[in-house]
Amino acid sequence: MKIAVCVKQVPDATVHKRIDPVTKRLDRSGEGALNPTDLNAVEEALRIKEGQGGEVVLVSLGPEKAMESLRKALAMGADRALLLSDEAAAGSDLVGTTVALASALERVEADLVLFGQASSDGDGAVLSAAVADRLRRPLISQVASLAVDGDSVTGKRQTEHGYDLISAPLPAVIAVSDAINEPRYPSLKGIMGAKSKLQETVALTDLGVDAERVGEAGAQTTVLDLGAPPSRGDQVKIEDDGSAAQKILDYVLERRLL
């Protein structure tokens, strides 16, 4: 079983995220980390591999320094990493990212492609479905538990209404939510071993991707302007002295909320 896991480097949780007012892109210069739910996808891939053997390949699109974050997943146990890095791919929107990642995935030829549900920076939770369409493979998203059985896969999808058990033949695309597992910490041995694993960085031309379709050139959405979010207006804060319940009631009545 060959499993590809799409992972993304995002600004570390401790970094104050900002959009560069000139390029109107997310400032990725600070400390990076692997996107949190992608760790769940890596963990799930490792568990499948441990159960039935196979190979876990990390696939990513991002700046060259993203390899540092991919190394953490190698340390967890993934076998190798393929990073597509190209100036011309910077500023890709959904379709561009889809085109680029799908090309990289076509080269990997995995039986199963795993995604994290959402990235902590883009937060669209949209990439898995777009890539599935482009690869012409069945999709199960928002998966809270997964079982691979022979040549089919069954996932429990969490929706607003409850759970849907969905089954699909391999090869398939799966997006996992962070409810699926607890990602392991890399062991010291894993960290040492990661250094010698194959870490390949390729450019668009290596994959035969048309540069016109990705990056800013291929983007069909634009950022026009940046502004401050609307403020909530006047705030009242009071310390409870025994009368807070009455004050809350008065407040909501005054605003005709009841």
Place this chain on the structure above:
Amino acid sequence: MRSLVFLEHHGEELEKGSLGVLSKAASLGEAAGVVLGPGAGALAARAGAFGAAKAYACEDEALSAPLPQPRVDALSALVEKTGADTVLFGASVLAADVAAGLAARLDAGLNWDVTDLVLSGGDLVGKRPALGDTVLVDVGWTSSPRLALVRAGVFDPVESGGSAEVEEFGASFSDFSTLATLVEQTQEEASGPSIEEADIIVAGGRGLGSPEAFSLLEELAGALGGAVGATRAVVDAGWYPYSTQVGQTGKTVSPKLYVACGISGAIQHKVGMQGSGTIVAINKDPNAPIFDFCDLGIVGDIHKIVPKLTELVRNRQ
């Protein structure tokens, strides 16, 4: 602007969120609704009341399970047939996958998490809070059709009382899009109004101290005619069902009143509830982040305040 609005339904009901998007689209131009799945025709007829002049329905059996990929086939065929320049979705687990699949299929730009849509000199502009809602971005499209996923609950459905001409259409399906199949569906039965529909939500976090303390919130919500919501921390702890989780990995809600009890106000929770009309927070820690974005903040103990408030509300009635 000629838009198609994906009207999601659950059982016999059109989702309120997608009807809100339809009303918005109708205020910006010509809007048509589209309902997919067996029974779609009858549901589509209801779109007229929310501003659609036209409603499309595809009753194909391949669309009976709530799975995204066959919907991408149906919608891409409809976009081609109608020449719509805009396709709008109210966010949900299903709609996000349909919108993203359609973007890939049509090679079209998709903006997500849109909280408002305006026409500016003939161009459509989306407002999109980003980076944990710390910045508000104006987004646009450079090609047609323009696709947008609207953040759940930001537009209220407006009943304008019109009627829609319903047109049935057929779709053919790609070989891969019917490979995924629904094996089983388990609904989570929540008692009382669901948090997406409720005008008032009383939400609880770890500050409640125990699952039993949720009964305090249920009583308050009952007295107020509202629903109970929860943070991820208490859902993960098994104190309350996932169907009530508000936030990044739960639901996005926008009631008129949100009462946050023992909730710290982490960014992942905030993104799911900050669209609420009025936010009242009760927390014993004066430095809790929730106090930065609530309207009325009470520094105090929920175990003392909530039962008293319930009693006061009941006495009024």
